[in-house]
Structure formats: structure tokens, C-alpha cells
Amino acid sequence: MTTAPVRRFVWANEPARHLVATDLSGRSVAVLGGAPGAADAVGTALADRGAHRWRPGDGGIPDAVVDLTLAEPFRPRVPDAADAALLRTLSVLRTCYPDWSAETDARRVAYLAVTYLDGRSGYGDGPIHQPLGGIWAGLAKTLHREIPNVNARVVDVARPDSPDLPDVVAAELYGRGPAEIGYRDGLRTALVPRAAAVGAPAAPLGPDDVVLVCGGWRGIGFELAAALARRGCRVVVTGRTAPPTGTEEWAHLDDREFDGYRRDLLRRAAADGTVRAARRHVDRLRRRRALHANLASARAEGLPLRFAHCDTTDPRAVAELVDGIPDLTGVVHFAGVDRPARLPAKSDRDFLAGIATKVTGFLRVFDAVRDRELRFFCNSGSLTGRLGGMVGELDYAAGNEALARLGAWARRDSGIAVQTLCWPLWRSLSESSNVDAATKYMPAMDPDDGLRQWCAELAAPRHAEVAFVGPVSGGISVAQAGGLPPEPALPGFADVHPRAFHLGEPTEWQPGRRLESEIGFRTEDTPAAGDVLVRGEPALPVAVLLENALRAAEWLEPVRELRDLALDLGRLRLADGGIRLTRTISARPDGSVRIVFRTGDAVVAAMTGHPRGPGDPPPPLPDSAGTPTAARPSTVHWRGLVVPVAPWRVHPCGTRTAAPRPCPAADLWAAEPAPTSLLPVAALENVLRMAMSGRTAERVRIARIALGREPGRADLALGEPSGGTWWAVERSTRRVALVVRGLDEPDTEELAWPS
Incomplete structure (x- = not known):
């Protein structure tokens, strides 16, 4: 089993923009639980936006569930107070499960859990009304593992009788973005991670403890x-x-x-x-x-x-x-049994028992020691609660998140330095019954490193909750991508962020088989949009479109080579400062993927993506300075306002070269942080500029565009027009970053066009 270094994170609320309720016409919504009258008030607000309130006995399956969970005040000596409300939730989810888990429409199914901590997900400064809401928070954050297309979210409000609750639910039900949202005093916040080092030891642990x-x-x-x-x-x-x-x-x-x-x-x-x-x-x-x-x-x-x-x-x-x-002088609380099984295969008794192991044990032990002068009370939690669990871990995630929220309540209620540490899998020591599956989500951590960090936490001033996070790139799902926090310190962030950024708005998702999304490029968020002109009108650069194709394909299969490209440059022209496309990626039996961009019924671009083709040797570099040569006018004009345009030279051997300045990601995308690029965008655009010299057709075909085996900084573009091959290389190392072949083939309109 491989291990990976972890980083320490704490959690904080950040202001987030308010959402506007969408049209819910045709949606059937179940509303469960809550304070007296709350379900009816929420149902009315949803009906005002076109929804139909689904009730047991109506027949059919609801499109969405609004779960108002457990609204009564917390009673710490009644640890099973949530059982009846949870069983109600499980009953409805089991009713929905066969239909929802088979759903391929990425926009239909939604689950919204409302909790009542302090309006800040337990990270505020007011009293915590009902920490057992953590049960539903953990369940909601894991539900997408078993139901891939569910839009599952958690909203925390300070009180169950909040007059804003109906409007909050209507706005958040089909909302996108962070999975955990808080509302208090008219402010909407999102719970986000922040990298933080452990504090200096307040007092070393020793014989007096x-x-x-x-x-x-x-x-x-x-x-x-x-x-x-x-x-x-x-x-x-x-x-x-x-x-x-x-x-x-x-x-x-x-x-x-x-x-x-x-x-x-x-x-x-x-x-x-x-x-x-x-x-x-x-x-x-x-x-x-x-x-x-x-x-x-x-x-x-x-x-x-x-x-x-x-x-x-x-x-x-x-x-x-x-x-x-x-x-x-101190308590460390361990408890938990992880026996993964999908919801239909897990009985109510087993589900409740998995949660009680965490919840009841904590409450009994804390009640017995709360009057002691303890240096610490430390809960052993899990990232399954904080980030969501894996398939079959709905109850385990629910129990762990409940434990963390109970810890926040106990800390505030007693003054004891209660802390919850959320760990990933530990190599050879964790109790998970399916270690191989767990490590696909995140590599295991080294036990010696974990013990060292744990002892440091017990001796230091304590945060209420600390998460130790390893590389996240393997564990992020399509359902989670829209809520990925923009935190570059997250291990693996550089790998997963571009994939999430380029996902777009999924409309259909069949894991491992098909992904359809709506994507948009506007000049305010994509400064490179409009940096080329097609017949005098602003258009999207081809390299930007292809970067989107490569990154989005990673949700099915990592692609490093595009073949048989067909590009309709005229349909890349902007309208009102932007362009909106539908992108479909489909897996093929040979391991490749088919990628098609459309506007309406018309194909804008089509290509086949392959994981990795044969490596290309570096081209010979000319040993002469060359003579300046200009690109002849063509259908496309490169403005060079965002993507640098470089002058070309022709050498005695016939090779053409240019030295384009690389285009930083921050120039391509108005996002913070900006996603890194697989393609050397400036080099590719300069190759296209010279290769298309004198062309007048709007439809272009390219036989092959392949990334080098070790894509690096490309500061030299080369072309062998007679052979129809172009390269982007790093001059100092001669490392090939990109190869383009076959663009010089005939591009007549009579060639068959993809449908």
C-alpha cells in the first residue's frame, strides 16, 4: 500500500454570494421533518417557484428531497434522539434509491439537508442548537458516491424557526458550488479549508499526565x-x-x-x-x-x-x-465500526448502530468527565465525515461528522478544549474493511508520521477540528467538482483543479462511459476569447477549446493525444462577447474517447482522444539565423493581445521557426487560482497561424495533435511544411512539448463532416 504526505487544515467561514432561486416547474419535491409548520412553509415557497410537493402515497419518485432533519433542541443525555428523524430520511432515500442511482440526467436529482447549529456550520460564536445535525451533513456529503448524479448539499441555519428558511431552501435546493453553506444575520457563508501549522507546545506530555x-x-x-x-x-x-x-x-x-x-x-x-x-x-x-x-x-x-x-x-x-x-488529565476518544454496504443492503438497525458507536460513546464519556480539569479531550475522527466517505459509508460518514459537530458543541458548552482530528486511512493500521477501495480515494498515510502529528496536537493549543488531508485528485467526483474549494495548498490540487475548472455544467453523467456538459467562454472570464478574428469577427482560439477537451476528458480517461480533428472555425465566433457550447465525451471500446462540441445541432469541433501515442523524437534545430517570413492573410487573424504572436523565420533547410513567449495561465483565465495548461497555448496558436497561412476555408482538419511525454516550457515552434509536421519544444533541453501533424492536408468543404 502506497503512502502519501498529508497537510494540516483547519476550517473557516468565508462570505459567499447569495443564490437566486431557479424555476422549479415540473420538479417533484419531498419535504421532511423540521419544526412545526416549517415543512408546509418550505413547500409553499417551492410551489411558488413551480414545484409540486411529493408526499408518501402519491406514487412515483420525487426529483428532490428537502430534509429539514431534527429541529428539536439538543438533549445530551438522550443520544438516540435523532433516530426517528433519521429513519424517516432513510425510508425516503430507499424509496428513491433505485430510480436516483440509475439516473443519468445530471440536473434532475437533488438532496438538501438543513441543520441547526449556529448558522456557521458550528464555527460561529453563538450557541449550537442541535449538533446531531452532523449526521445528515455527513450523509449528504457522501450520497453522491452511491448516487452519482445527485446534487447533495448542506445548509446550516441558526434556528429552526428562522423566517428566512423557506427562501433559503428555494435558493439552495438546486444550487451549485460549495457543499456546506451557512446563513446567519442575512450573510451567506461557505465553509472552506485553510492550511495551518500546529501551534508550539503549550506544555509537554509527561509523567504528570x-x-x-x-x-x-x-x-x-x-x-x-x-x-x-x-x-x-x-x-x-x-x-x-x-x-x-x-x-x-x-x-x-x-x-x-x-x-x-x-x-x-x-x-x-x-x-x-x-x-x-x-x-x-x-x-x-x-x-x-x-x-x-x-x-x-x-x-x-x-x-x-x-x-x-x-x-x-x-x-x-x-x-x-x-x-x-x-x-x-486527558481523554482520547476512539470509536467506530466501518462495514461498507450500499444503502439498500444496510438495515436500519446496522445504520443506527454505526452512528451510535460514535455518538453515544462520546456523549457518555464526555458527560462523565466534563467537570474534570482536563488538559484536552480529543476525538478520533475521519475525513469520511469532513469530506465525505466512499461507497457504502453513508453511516460511517454520518457518525464521524456528528462526532465533529458534537465536539464543537462540547467545547463551547463546557470550556474544555475538545478537539476532533479527522484522519485519512493509516497504512496497515486503519480499521477499514476495504483498504484497496479506500486508497483509490486518497493514498494512506504513514503511521509514524500520524503518531508524531497526533502527539504534537495533544501538546499544543487546539483548534476545534483539524483535518489531515493527502492528495485529493483521485477522490473528487463529478458531483463534488463544482464545490472544490479554491485552496492551492490542498495536496493534489494542481492536478484536480484544471479538471474541475473545465468540467462546465454537467447535463448527463454516466461514470466511465459518457459526460455531457454545457460550457461557456466569455471575455470577462476568458480574456483570450476574442484574441483571434475569424473573417474579421472575434472568436475563441482553437488552443483554448482543445485545452478544455483534454482536461474534461480526464473525467473518463486521461487523454494526451487528439486525432482526426475537425474544426469549424466560423462557429467559434463570439456572440455578445461570448460563446456557449455543448460538449459530449463518450468512452469507446478501444480505450479512446470521442469528444464533440456542438452549438445547437451543428458540430463545432470533433476529435478522438487517446491516452498516449508513440513518442516523437525531437526535431533537428536549425543552425542558421534564418530569414524573416510573414504569414499570408487567411480566414483567421491573430491579434496577439493575450496570446503572444511571434515573428517566423525560414531557414535554408526549409524549416520554419518562431520563438513565442509562453502565455501564463493567469492571462488566459480570469480565475483565482487560474488552471494550469496541458497545451503550450502560445506555441500552438503560433503554429496554427503559420500552418494556415493563405487559407480561406473555415473548416479545418488536423490529423494529430500530441503532447510530448514530458510536456515542458515550450519556447520554440518549428515547422517542416513539406512534411506537414510542426513541433513545440523547449530549446535548452530539446524536450518535445507538442507535435502537430497533417494540418496541411486538403481541407475542402467536400470532405465528410462529423454529424
Whole structure:
């Protein structure tokens, strides 16, 4: 399993522009839960915008669900207060699931969860009304993994009786952008990450500290407990697994011998029909063996660590445990069971149990220690709550996000420095039952690095929530792309940002098969739009269109070569300062993708994208200065206001060269940050300028445009017109950045045009 470095992030609210409610005509919307009268008020606001309110028994499936969740005030000693509201949510989602998960229309399905923390997603300075709303926040941020085309979002308001709630819901239901939005005092905010280093230690951990590690008897929990004990802390670890006495027949078997013992048990169980019970028994034995091995290892090392058998969901057991540690100075709370299964395959009982493991245990332990003078109370959270989980982890993500929001409530309610640390998968230590699947979303982190960072957090001044994030590029989905925070410090941001930027507005999405989007280029957001003239009228440069094709294709298959390009330059002309196109990308059986741009029914551009073609050797560089040569007038005129235009020279060998100045991304796009380019835009546009010299046709064909194996800074364009080949290279290294072939072939209007 590969590991990756992680970066530390905290979370903050930033002002965000208000959305305008869209026309909801023809939409069927279910409205669930909320304060008395709230569902009717929201339903009326939606009906005013054309929606029909769907109710159980109406038949059919709603297009959207507005979930007003749990509106009643928080009761910390009633940890299951959310169960009835959550079961209502699950019932409706299960009704929708077959239809929604099969939906390919990227604009139809929506789920909006409303929570009632403080109007700032728990990051404000006022009281938190209902932290259990975190359950729905975690669920909403994960729903797109099982329902690829759902527009799922979370909106937090300060109070359930907010008079603005109906209008807020109407505006946000089909809104795009950040997944977590807050409303308070008329201000709309978005929750965004900010890179931050851990603070200097306030006081080192040492012999004066007694740390309770709840649920820390195995895996990451035990490794942290041992690390704290090595620093001199006295540590008590708990678990619901009873330790063996050491006299059991299986206690001292090595792994090979225990495997034989296990097979013998299952063989006998098969004979008498008790295999299921035998498997459960074997699982209990595995846990007890692991506990026995961990405790034996701690004793052999002489660590000040002891085990306490305790069910942290039992208030009496927790009270007895805490009473037995009078000099307790800190708590680390571990809890969680991750058993991925899609929603239809997970029972209500299992779903609630997965959340209760996180929620109930925290509330019981916190209630028992809230009057102690603790240095810290640290929750072990997960990025599945903060960023959303993987397929089958709706309950796990819901439990983890609820834990983080409960931590924010407890911190504000008690004054104790409660903190939640959200971790990615740890190599070889995490409890995920599907490690291979998890690492596709984000590489695992190194355990030594994690333990070092954890101990530093416990000794430092604490933020309420800290997330340790590894490379995100593999885990971002189409549904998440529109809400990707513009934070360059996110690991992998440079890889995923251009793909998200060029996605456009998806209209159809079939993962791995087909992506259709509406895309627009306007002079105010694409300064290069209009930098070329087609028959005297401003148009979109070809390189900008092709950059969009390459980046958007990455949602299906990384493309580094375009073949059989057909370009209708006349249809790239702007109207009212912009151009709007429909782009379709379809996977083909041979691993290539077909990319087509249209305006209405007319094809603007069509091409086939391939992952990687054969490498092209660098061309010979002329050894003469050459003679200046001018491009003859053609259909297209390059203005050079944004994309630099370079003079061309012709050499005795016939080669033509130009030295265009590279065009910075910030000149191409009015975005912060601007997406990096795969194509050397200036070099390609200068090649097109010379290769199209004297041409009058608006339709152009190009046989092949291929990126070099190591695209770099292209500061030299070369052409061999007789051979129909053009290059963009880095002069100092002779590294090929781009090859263009076949543009000089006939481009007569009689050639078949894509339909």
C-alpha cells in the first residue's frame, strides 16, 4: 500500500454570494421533518417557484428531497434522539434509491439537508442548537458516491424557526458550488479549508499526565496509547473485548497454529449447521488474541499502560471507569465500526448502530468527565465525515461528522478544549474493511508520521477540528467538482483543479462511459476569447477549446493525444462577447474517447482522444539565423493581445521557426487560482497561424495533435511544411512539448463532416 504526505487544515467561514432561486416547474419535491409548520412553509415557497410537493402515497419518485432533519433542541443525555428523524430520511432515500442511482440526467436529482447549529456550520460564536445535525451533513456529503448524479448539499441555519428558511431552501435546493453553506444575520457563508501549522507546545506530555484512551485496545488507538506511554504518560486503554486469562487453549498459539484451530472449529460447525455462530466466535477470538498480544507487548516494553474492560455506551460503566482515575488529565476518544454496504443492503438497525458507536460513546464519556480539569479531550475522527466517505459509508460518514459537530458543541458548552482530528486511512493500521477501495480515494498515510502529528496536537493549543488531508485528485467526483474549494495548498490540487475548472455544467453523467456538459467562454472570464478574428469577427482560439477537451476528458480517461480533428472555425465566433457550447465525451471500446462540441445541432469541433501515442523524437534545430517570413492573410487573424504572436523565420533547410513567449495561465483565465495548461497555448496558436497561412476555408482538419511525454516550457515552434509536421519544444533541453501533424492536408468543404 502506497503512502502519501498529508497537510494540516483547519476550517473557516468565508462570505459567499447569495443564490437566486431557479424555476422549479415540473420538479417533484419531498419535504421532511423540521419544526412545526416549517415543512408546509418550505413547500409553499417551492410551489411558488413551480414545484409540486411529493408526499408518501402519491406514487412515483420525487426529483428532490428537502430534509429539514431534527429541529428539536439538543438533549445530551438522550443520544438516540435523532433516530426517528433519521429513519424517516432513510425510508425516503430507499424509496428513491433505485430510480436516483440509475439516473443519468445530471440536473434532475437533488438532496438538501438543513441543520441547526449556529448558522456557521458550528464555527460561529453563538450557541449550537442541535449538533446531531452532523449526521445528515455527513450523509449528504457522501450520497453522491452511491448516487452519482445527485446534487447533495448542506445548509446550516441558526434556528429552526428562522423566517428566512423557506427562501433559503428555494435558493439552495438546486444550487451549485460549495457543499456546506451557512446563513446567519442575512450573510451567506461557505465553509472552506485553510492550511495551518500546529501551534508550539503549550506544555509537554509527561509523567504528570494520565490519559484515558477509550476504544484504544487495537490498531491506531493502541499505537497512540503506546506512543503516549513511551513519553512517560500513564495510560488507561479501554475496550469492550474481554482480555483472555492466558489459560485458554488458543491463547498461546502462533498465527499458523491458530489458523489450523480456526479451520477445525469451522469444519466441526459445518457438520452440525452452526457455521454462522462459529464465524462470530472466531471473530471474538481474533479480537481477544489481538488484545492479548498488545498488552503482552506493552508489559514486555515496561510501558505504564493498563487495560480496562468497559462499554463506553453504558453510562454506569463509564462513570465507574472515570471515578477510578482521580488524576485524569486527558481523554482520547476512539470509536467506530466501518462495514461498507450500499444503502439498500444496510438495515436500519446496522445504520443506527454505526452512528451510535460514535455518538453515544462520546456523549457518555464526555458527560462523565466534563467537570474534570482536563488538559484536552480529543476525538478520533475521519475525513469520511469532513469530506465525505466512499461507497457504502453513508453511516460511517454520518457518525464521524456528528462526532465533529458534537465536539464543537462540547467545547463551547463546557470550556474544555475538545478537539476532533479527522484522519485519512493509516497504512496497515486503519480499521477499514476495504483498504484497496479506500486508497483509490486518497493514498494512506504513514503511521509514524500520524503518531508524531497526533502527539504534537495533544501538546499544543487546539483548534476545534483539524483535518489531515493527502492528495485529493483521485477522490473528487463529478458531483463534488463544482464545490472544490479554491485552496492551492490542498495536496493534489494542481492536478484536480484544471479538471474541475473545465468540467462546465454537467447535463448527463454516466461514470466511465459518457459526460455531457454545457460550457461557456466569455471575455470577462476568458480574456483570450476574442484574441483571434475569424473573417474579421472575434472568436475563441482553437488552443483554448482543445485545452478544455483534454482536461474534461480526464473525467473518463486521461487523454494526451487528439486525432482526426475537425474544426469549424466560423462557429467559434463570439456572440455578445461570448460563446456557449455543448460538449459530449463518450468512452469507446478501444480505450479512446470521442469528444464533440456542438452549438445547437451543428458540430463545432470533433476529435478522438487517446491516452498516449508513440513518442516523437525531437526535431533537428536549425543552425542558421534564418530569414524573416510573414504569414499570408487567411480566414483567421491573430491579434496577439493575450496570446503572444511571434515573428517566423525560414531557414535554408526549409524549416520554419518562431520563438513565442509562453502565455501564463493567469492571462488566459480570469480565475483565482487560474488552471494550469496541458497545451503550450502560445506555441500552438503560433503554429496554427503559420500552418494556415493563405487559407480561406473555415473548416479545418488536423490529423494529430500530441503532447510530448514530458510536456515542458515550450519556447520554440518549428515547422517542416513539406512534411506537414510542426513541433513545440523547449530549446535548452530539446524536450518535445507538442507535435502537430497533417494540418496541411486538403481541407475542402467536400470532405465528410462529423454529424
